[in-house]
Amino acid sequence: MLEVDIEHRLADFLLDIHFRAGRGLTALFGRSGAGKTSVVNAIAGLLRPRRGCIVMDGSVLLDTERGICVPTHRRRVGYVFQEGRLFPHLTVRQNLLFGRWFAPARERRAASLDDVVDLLGMAALLDRRPGRLSGGEKQRVAIGRALLASPQLLLMDEPLASLDARRKDEILPYLERLRDEARVPIVYVSHSIAEVTRLATTIVLISAGRVHAVGPVREVMGRAELYPLAGRFEAGAVLAVRITAHDPRWSLTQLTGDFGKLTVPHLDAPIGTPLRVRIRARDVILAVARLTGISALNVLAAEVERLVPIEEGALEVQLRLGGERLLARITRRSGEALGLAVGRRVFALIKTVAIDRRSLSRQGETADLDDEIETFDS
Amino acid sequence: MLDFSAAEMEAVRLSLRVAFWAMVGSLPFGLVTAMVLARGRFWGKTLLDGVVHLPLVMPPVVTGYLLLLLFGRRGPLGRFLEETFGIVFAFRWTGAALASAIMGFPLLVRAIRLSLEAIDRRLEEAAGTLGARKLFVFALVTLPLMAPGIVAGMVLSFARSLGEFGATITFVSNIPGETRTIASAIYTLTQTPGGDVGALRLTLVSIALSLVALLAADLLARRIDRRLSGD
Numbered sequence: 297m298l299e300v301d302i303e304h305r306l307a308d309f310l311l312d313i314h315f316r317a318g319r320g321l322t323a324l325f326g327r328s329g330a331g332k333t334s335v336v337n338a339i340a341g342l343l344r345p346r347r348g349c350i351v352m353d354g355s356v357l358l359d360t361e362r363g364i365c366v367p368t369h370r371r372r373v374g375y376v377f378q379e380g381r382l383f384p385h386l387t388v389r390q391n392l393l394f395g396r397w398f399a400p401a402r403e404r405r406a407a408s409l410d411d412v413v414d415l416l417g418m419a420a421l422l423d424r425r426p427g428r429l430s431g432g433e434k435q436r437v438a439i440g441r442a443l444l445a446s447p448q449l450l451l452m453d454e455p456l457a458s459l460d461a462r463r464k465d466e467i468l469p470y471l472e473r474l475r476d477e478a479r480v481p482i483v484y485v486s487h488s489i490a491e492v493t494r495l496a497t498t499i500v501l502i503s504a505g506r507v508h509a510v511g512p513v514r515e516v517m518g519r520a521e522l523y524p525l526a527g528r529f530e531a532g533a534v535l536a537v538r539i540t541a542h543d544p545r546w547s548l549t550q551l552t553g554d555f556g557k558l559t560v561p562h563l564d565a566p567i568g569t570p571l572r573v574r575i576r577a578r579d580v581i582l583a584v585a586r587l588t589g590i591s592a593l594n595v596l597a598a599e600v601e602r603l604v605p606i607e608e609g610a611l612e613v614q615l616r617l618g619g620e621r622l623l624a625r626i627t628r629r630s631g632e633a634l635g636l637a638v639g640r641r642v643f644a645l646i647k648t649v650a651i652d653r654r655s656l657s658r659q660g661e662t663a664d665l666d667d668e669i670e671t672f673d674s
Numbered sequence: 675m676l677d678f679s680a681a682e683m684e685a686v687r688l689s690l691r692v693a694f695w696a697m698v699g700s701l702p703f704g705l706v707t708a709m710v711l712a713r714g715r716f717w718g719k720t721l722l723d724g725v726v727h728l729p730l731v732m733p734p735v736v737t738g739y740l741l742l743l744l745f746g747r748r749g750p751l752g753r754f755l756e757e758t759f760g761i762v763f764a765f766r767w768t769g770a771a772l773a774s775a776i777m778g779f780p781l782l783v784r785a786i787r788l789s790l791e792a793i794d795r796r797l798e799e800a801a802g803t804l805g806a807r808k809l810f811v812f813a814l815v816t817l818p819l820m821a822p823g824i825v826a827g828m829v830l831s832f833a834r835s836l837g838e839f840g841a842t843i844t845f846v847s848n849i850p851g852e853t854r855t856i857a858s859a860i861y862t863l864t865q866t867p868g869g870d871v872g873a874l875r876l877t878l879v880s881i882a883l884s885l886v887a888l889l890a891a892d893l894l895a896r897r898i899d900r901r902l903s904g905d
Contacts (some may be wrong), residue, residue: 374804381800
């Protein structure tokens with residue numbers, strides 16, 4: 297358990313952050329320049345906040361009131377930087393083993409070189425120098441290097457931001473395995489909604505130096521009012537589902553969640569596989585009565601929970617379906633015409649083909665969502 | 675043409691010895707000074723920078739005379755060193771090495787400092803997050819990355835020593851076998867009737883030594899660069 301409570305003066309605003317992170321992957325999510333990197337730097341000891349307190353599993357890393365500030369090299373946090381920061385004068389093997397020389401002897405067993413090389417698929421790279429690695433390979437080595445220092449906590453600052461879409465796809469499965477197998481809590485900074493949806497156990501939404509929401513991915517993603525804070529990406533709720541049937545005749549797959557059933561294009565995964573599906577608000581149509589004679593295969597009964605006017609003429613509708621949330625974007629005119637109000641019963645229609653097959657991950661505990669990795673201009 | 679007299683060979687050997695010890699002896703001081711100038715933040719840094727660069731702009735005779743005042747047998751530092759450690763600089767080859775070291779010092783410091791300033795400090799931060807304390811960060815990351823600059827600085831210091839004349843002759847005079855380096859020997863030969871051929875021989879030796887030093891440095895720097903860039 298990591299507990300962070302810090303205040304620090306940044307160039308544009310006051311950083312005032314308070315959150316707790318447990319097991320799994322905690323994503324610090326928000327637009328560029330929101331102060332996310334400063335938070336991980338404070339956890340690593342690379343930045344000393346003006347006031348605050350950081351506690352990791354009961355051991356105090358920082359407590360300005362008591363004058364405690366453990367130096368970086370004794371904090372035992374692995375840090376994967378956006379730009380890798382591999383040592384150019386050392387081979388990949390020497391880079392990987394760098395932190396091991398400094399880890400306490402009794403904790404070295406935590407991760408062996410072979411395991412990590414295996415996990416990250418780096419066997420062919422060991423004798424090369426960083427200058428001759430691709431961007432994706434560099435990031436994998438950087439992740440491996442941090443792991444082999446046997447950290448108690450892994451910090452990752454936009455580890456995929458400098459990579460193109462293909463390299464991202466190359467690394468994402470490794471990150472999923474890391475989250476599920478390595479048993480080291482991870483704090484992950486990102487401004488990509490796709491990465492966060494796919495990887496995060498918990499989201500900490502940060503805007504202008506403040507925490508605006510903390511919670512499980514589905515909970516936070518389903519709240520319409522948070523989107524303007526997070527950045528210029530498209531709103532979309534995340535649903536937890538399980539594969540319950542395949543229909544080879546029509547090449548479709550049925551997913552079941554608390555809310556009911558969803559039909560999506562065929563997925564190449566066994567029945568019972570748990571997945572996360574993100575459904576973009578703009579792909580959802582609302583109706584006040586059950587329709588017949590329509591092509592959309594997914595019709596879900598829901599209740600309006602909140603209405604958030606967004607840009608000119610548009611309305612974000614937050615819906616509750618059982619234990620889940622769904623977001624729909626419609627025009628204000630339609631909202632008025634349908635007489636939408638909080639508590640109103642509606643039907644949400646989702647086109648099956650709106651859920652892109654290519655984007656659904658085939659392994660691990662979670663899967664994706666919409667087709668493009670959305671980021672916003674910083 | 676190429677049969678060197680014993681005195682000429684003596685001058686060549688002496689020059690190499692003086693240049694070598696000037697280079698080696700000034701290296702630790704050069705490293706510390708470069709670190710302080712590149713990384714330190716303190717009052718008087720500009721002044722220190724100026725003092726380090728003085729030998730580059732002052733007339734060498736002035737440097738030599740100052741050395742004589744300070745390190746001569748009756749100078750404050752000279753007397754102290756002789757009484758406590760038994761080290762004598764005045765009119766010895768060690769004095770020639772000291773003068774050469776001082777004259778080459780600005781070049782040494784400058785080269786090291788530039789390489790240090792070019793190092794990405796974020797690599798040192800990364801080493802810190804991997805558990806390395808400051809001393810290990812320096813030894814395992816900073817120092818290896820500075821290597822090209824250190825090599826360049828050492829070669830410049832060595833080459834500068836081979837060419838040193840003014841400060842040396844002022845401080846330790848021109849004693850055959852003790853302080854008569856190549857430069858002093860050439861000077862002496864040009865003042866002697868019939869010395870032209872000897873002067874020319876030593877001139878060629880001087881050119882050859884400087885060239886070899888520069889080529890060797892270039893080769894070494896390229897090898898280090900190749901390593902750093904990943905080959």
